Ligand code: SF4
C-alpha cells in the first residue's frame with residue numbers, strides 16, 4: 268500500500284526532499300508519489316505541514 272498525496276498539497280517540496288526512496292516529484296498542481304517506488308515508510312506524512320500524504 269503506497270501513500271498518496273491529496274489535494275491539500277501546497278507544493279512546498281518538503282516531502283520530496285525527505286523521501287528515502289526518491290518516490291516524490293512535482294506534478295500537476297501538487298506533488299505526486301510514484302506508487303511503484305514508495306516503500307511505505309510514512310516519512311512524507313510526518314513531514315507534510317498540511318497532512319496531504321495519506322496511506323491509500
Ligand atoms: S511513504 Fe516514504 S517512501 Fe513512500 S513516498 Fe512517503 S516518504 Fe517516500
Ligand code: SF4
Nearest residue numbers: 276277279280282315
Ligand atoms: S510536504 Fe505536503 S504540502 Fe509539501 S509538497 Fe509534500 S505533500 Fe505537498
